[in-house]
Amino acid sequence: MSTLTKQNLFEGFLETSFAGFESAREEGKTSFLNQGLPTLKSEEYKFTAITKKLEQSLQNVGAAKSFEVSEAEVKAAIPAGYEGAVLVFTNGFLQKERCLKVGSLEFSPLSEKTETPIGSIAKAAKDPFAALNQASFQDGIFIQIPKKAVIDEPILLLSFNKANEGQVIQPRTWIEVGDFSEVTFITLNVNLSEAPFFVNKVVEIKGGLNSQIRYYRIQNDGKFAIEVSNIETNLLKDSRFTSVNISLSGEMVRNNLSLNLLGSNSEGNMYGIYLLNGKSHVDNHTNVDHTIPHAESNELYKGILADQSRGVFNGKIFVRQDAQKTNAFQQNNNILLSENAIVNTKPQLEIWADDVKCSHGCTTGQLDEEALFYLQARGIDKTQAKGLLLFAFAGEVLEHIKNDSFREYCTQLVQERLGSKF
Template identity: 40%
Template sequence: MMDATNILKEAFEKQNGAGGSLAEYQQENWNMFSGLGLPAIKHEEWKYTRIRNVFTDKLVINNDNNLSQDALEKLILKGTENANRIVFINGRFLETLSTTTDSADVICIKPLEKAAGDEDANFVNINLGHSQRYHGDGINALNAAFANGGVYIRVNKGATLNNPIIIYHISNSSHGLRFSQPRILVNIQEAAQVELIETYINMGGGETLTNEVVEISAEKDAVLHYVKLQNEGEKTNYAGTTHIRQTGKCLTHAVTITLSGSIVRNNLNMVMEAEHGESHMYGLYLLKGNTLADNHTIVDNAMPHCFSNELYKGIMDDASTGVFNGKIFVRKDAQKTNAYQSNKNILVGENASANTKPQLEILADDVKCSHGCTIGKLDEDALFYLRARGISAENARSMLLHAFAIDIIEQIKNEEIKAYAEQLVAERLSFNI
């Protein structure tokens, strides 16, 4: 099999040759990527996830980064017409199709390359690439080498947005294996309240490979509700990191829903850098066919009195595979940390599998941490109970799986997105009550 090195190199040289405020940063990362290469399965963090194998000479990176307004309108999620809308085509931020519905006094959305050279440059310098402290691998560096196609979002001090921010990642796969590398940097200032939603669309019916990095920094008293909704279809490959820093005492809440894909890898980090921070991480992977979904999470408690709660649930049908790895670090000074983690899996398919691994590293001595994981079949007693009331085996199964999955969906704060996700889950599980 030919590898993608030459294609990536050509694309890198072409875009970095144009210079710009991020050229130096990109060059450093390209050099890093060239040294590290892509993570192979012998890399402990990637042992289940053969993302490297997707990087073949079929990759399509160049051009075609356009979409008509009409085509876009058809893709907009129902009920979200008023949202602040950010559009990425093939991993490049498309400013012309993006719209800001909240006032310019409270929100600023602009190309990352621009932010790196204007009054936001300081924030960009500090935060761009912050996730590499946790993911120092080649795939993160590869994304950074193409950072100039990214977007910068700032929500100003004290602002509560009227509308959510919805990011549409659209991949045009009609010319081959579309490779997209979206980059997002978010600055949530003091006491600002934000709902940020990411969703992914495969246009063209071909294969896609997306390598994304989202870096968010939230200041004190900020509130972030973040949702990642992955339902791009079976021909999708994805590797992405969402890295959330709490630089002041604040509340950050993330829900990751994975409903389809070929290989899907999500890294989610909560970095608790201030006392009394609170973070929540919820995940649902509802898989069928040969999908592999791999969720790696990190909660890093650096300061005392932080609270984190984490619940990931998986339902694996057919020959699908669910992977969960949850790291919790409690540093020496992070006394009185409360950190909870739970991962529950139901295997429905004969050839389905689940791998779960909690990893706790606790260096402080006065903390409350708990973790638990389960992998099992559907509860036979519950199934019989429902059937003994006249509910068919099929409906009883739907009912139980739906009940298992739905409490993750209910964590989504935005009503329209929640309703949409509920509908997708109900359809998948043939649940109709």
């Protein structure tokens, strides 16, 4: 087996499918080669052996190409009850002819917007995979929400992935939300291949003054999927961003989510559930950067782990010296259903200001046997009782999904996974 080094992984992606972004690409290449692929000695990846997994799975590394999907396939993949616009991608390439109900929505392939300042929000130097994507992504999407636009229905980013063994999919998304605008995004993947492949995605979101942005995401990938995502948002004065991430499957998944609170009275909310079984591995790394006074962040991640699965949570809150009157709250709670399941959790606060309200904490335990006995004593069988208790634990996160039809869709997925659906 050949060793997968930072150099020979990158060499397969030197040629891109379109001109543009030369300066950003060179910056990404330099940053990636300087950082190299992370090992377990890397502090940020000490519990996630992503490089070892890539070495085992990607024997013939190559870039995945776009492919066609039918209208019927698109409609079948849309969650029940969904009514909004649908933007369709295959292996990270926008398929305009398959997009639905887009109306006046402003969007285009990123290859047509080469003046976009990619890498100015999700900086290549912060993560080697963000650097790799910046250096070698093939295409992506540019979305612009105009000033004062209130989009009542969500925008679904529906990605179909179909790759041969060892192929790499590198989508890139740039979203600009204008001042005083409101929008909800939903991201959903549909895997059409059982072969091991690697998805390395970057999403940059630029929020305007008094903007309201919701970003909901379901990860229900194939059992051989390896994924790294870097999602980063800049928030200005009076703006609000809410993320809800639901992780259900995938061989190894790494989620990097960063919020930069750059204006007073801005608010960042980060919520997540990871429901893992088999040998799934999900690593959630979050970062909130409070840079100025009078801003707030809230974070709640919950995990339920069975079999030989492994979860990682590393949440960081930075409160800069000038960020007085900050409110920042972070909590991670986990239930282990197997002696072989493992969770590594590390909530962190770094505070340089003195007039703040901040807290963080974590818990890891097993299902409450007394509560389980109580339900069984009232005629509920053990499987359903267990599912009800687990759903009560996880349901607190689902409450933060404000779109009714999508919340119901997610509720059904979670109930089916937990066995609590009557």
